Amino acid sequence: MDSKWSRGTTATPQASSPDVPFRRASNRWRICQQIAVTRLLDDPELLADAVSGGADAIELRFEGVPENAEIERLLDALRQINLSRIALYVSGSIGDPALLFDALAALEADLPLPTTEIKGSGFRTIAVDTVRFHHAGATVAQELAFALAGLSDCLDRMTDAGVDAAEAASTIEIVVACGTTHLPELAKLRALRAIWPQLLGAWGVPAETMPEPRLFVRASSRSFSVLDPYTNILRLSTEALSAILGGCDTLQVTPFDPTGSLSPEFSDRIARNIQLLFRKESTLDRVVDPAAGSYYIETLTSKLGREAWRIFASIQSEGGFREAEANGFISSLIASSAEVRQKEIDTRRRTLVGINRYTVPPSPEVVNALQPQANVTEINGYEQLRMRMIAHAATGDSTPCAVLWQHGDSAKSQRVASFAEDFLQSGGFEVLPGMTLDATHGSCEAILADNPQVVVLCWASEESFVAVPEVCAAIHETDRECVVIMAAKPPAQADELLQAGLDRFIYNGCEAFDELLSLQHKTGVL
Numbered sequence: 001m002d003s004k005w006s007r008g009t010t011a012t013p014q015a016s017s018p019d020v021p022f023r024r025a026s027n028r029w030r031i032c033q034q035i036a037v038t039r040l041l042d043d044p045e046l047l048a049d050a051v052s053g054g055a056d057a058i059e060l061r062f063e064g065v066p067e068n069a070e071i072e073r074l075l076d077a078l079r080q081i082n083l084s085r086i087a088l089y090v091s092g093s094i095g096d097p098a099l100l101f102d103a104l105a106a107l108e109a110d111l112p113l114p115t116t117e118i119k120g121s122g123f124r125t126i127a128v129d130t131v132r133f134h135h136a137g138a139t140v141a142q143e144l145a146f147a148l149a150g151l152s153d154c155l156d157r158m159t160d161a162g163v164d165a166a167e168a169a170s171t172i173e174i175v176v177a178c179g180t181t182h183l184p185e186l187a188k189l190r191a192l193r194a195i196w197p198q199l200l201g202a203w204g205v206p207a208e209t210m211p212e213p214r215l216f217v218r219a220s221s222r223s224f225s226v227l228d229p230y231t232n233i234l235r236l237s238t239e240a241l242s243a244i245l246g247g248c249d250t251l252q253v254t255p256f257d258p259t260g261s262l263s264p265e266f267s268d269r270i271a272r273n274i275q276l277l278f279r280k281e282s283t284l285d286r287v288v289d290p291a292a293g294s295y296y297i298e299t300l301t302s303k304l305g306r307e308a309w310r311i312f313a314s315i316q317s318e319g320g321f322r323e324a325e326a327n328g329f330i331s332s333l334i335a336s337s338a339e340v341r342q343k344e345i346d347t348r349r350r351t352l353v354g355i356n357r358y359t360v361p362p363s364p365e366v367v368n369a370l371q372p373q374a375n376v377t378e379i380n381g382y383e384q385l386r387m388r389m390i391a392h393a394a395t396g397d398s399t400p401c402a403v404l405w406q407h408g409d410s411a412k413s414q415r416v417a418s419f420a421e422d423f424l425q426s427g428g429f430e431v432l433p434g435m436t437l438d439a440t441h442g443s444c445e446a447i448l449a450d451n452p453q454v455v456v457l458c459w460a461s462e463e464s465f466v467a468v469p470e471v472c473a474a475i476h477e478t479d480r481e482c483v484v485i486m487a488a489k490p491p492a493q494a495d496e497l498l499q500a501g502l503d504r505f506i507y508n509g510c511e512a513f514d515e516l517l518s519l520q521h522k523t524g525v526l
Contacts, residue, residue, distance in 0.1 A: 137338020
């Protein structure tokens with residue numbers, strides 16, 4: 001990326017294969033475990049357990065300003081581990097950070113923390129954090145642009161205050177989230193490293209004294225399943241792999257069970273072991289920038305860099321990061337991308353395993369843990385639909401069930417039936433085994449034998465659609481409340497079929513979430 005950005009230009013990087021500088025001899029990263037301070041005060045052994053379990057970095061998460069007595073108890077807990085070898089991070093609501101840092105650095109605290117000489121110690125006091133934008137729905141390129149804008153804002157303010165630009169950059173840690181789109185997330189971190197020298201060059205930092213960027217990566221919980229937490233282990237694994245191959249310095253993997261249906265210690269152990277497996281078994285710490293040379297990843301890195309630079313330039317034209325956030329420019333960027341992402345999820349064009357596809361009923365432990373924590377309306381999307389079904393059944397009502405009526409070519413009708421089964425199960429409906437029957441009036445008695453609330457026509461050929469009016473009439477003659485739907489794209493005669501008693505069509509790309517919500521209304525769940 002040859003073009004240099006400065007405060008007076010918005011030139012866009014053009015190189016197709018950017019240089020991604022790594023000055024380290026290995027790809028080793030810190031395995032970080034986040035521990036809530038309230039939990040640590042109740043169980044001081046958590047720190048020692050985390051370190052003995054493989055963590056070499058600890059993040060203390062504060063949920064409020066600590067009292068003096070709490071700080072003393074915290075110091076007692078910290079003395080159990082060797083802080084000269086374990087990196088310590090502090091986050092959350094801590095009030096005036098100087099009070100906490102003074103207590104930690106005091107001589108009587110007897111902790112091996114940098115005190116008098118911060119420069120060169122690796123001690124970072126400023127975080128440029130883009131995680132909240134990720135969870136709000138920002139794209140990979142937008143997250144990268146927001147990181148650049150945040151860095152630019154910090155460097156502007158610090159150099160204006162008389163701090164040397166290189167020294168200012170060495171105090172910054174960049175905190176980013178890593179999502180489930182493996183290769184783009186990997187390329188995002190590489191692109192950030194590629195643009196870093198260009199950004200610092202605008203403040204006159206020479207290459208020989210330029211510090212490396214410090215990247216703290218959090219595995220994302222944006223696509224977490226609440227009802228099927230074990231799928232989150234797979235998500236966290238792909239996210240961790242992206243972060244490691246992208247060159248993170250510290251990685252914090254979120255515990256996989258958001259409801260707390262399992263012990264926190266077990267979830268923490270799995271989070272550490274994901275990273276330990278990549279380090280100890282897969283030895284991913286031995287090769288620096290293993291993605292280098294891949295045509296696709298190099299091209300993607302360059303493409304992301306150019307797109308992020310374009311967005312960054314637009315933020316600068318708004319007056320910089322703080323001004324762009326205050327006037328709503330950044331939120332407007334995120335809103336449009338978040339809407340697109342949500343649309344893809346609602347129509348099931350974007351697959352979320354265990355959420356909008358390939359779902360299974362939640363375990364009793366998950367349901368019991370979830371119910372005291374949150375009202376069903378606080379769970380988003382498809383899992384909200386399924387929680388409504390669970391709440392409906394808990395009142396003594398039966399879960400609405402659907403039966404699949406297969407007809408025609410067996411291979412094709414089976415594929416259609418499999419789609420319909422997965423579709424309805426994502427909304428919490430019980431799906432009875434499919435039945436292969438003729439498309440005639442006489443088959444209706446058999447299809448209604450188990451009193452289903454929904455009948456799904458999984459017919460392989462449009463030629464048999466002429467029988468739909470007769471079938472709908474026969475079904476409604478027996479059960480007026482039964483909902484008849486067809487798993488197919490609307491044919492040319494769709495309006496005639498709907499007027500004849502067919503309720504709707506379901507197919508790949510339809511408004512799946514809205515259709516399932518409507519079916520819950522029609523079957524008495526809502």
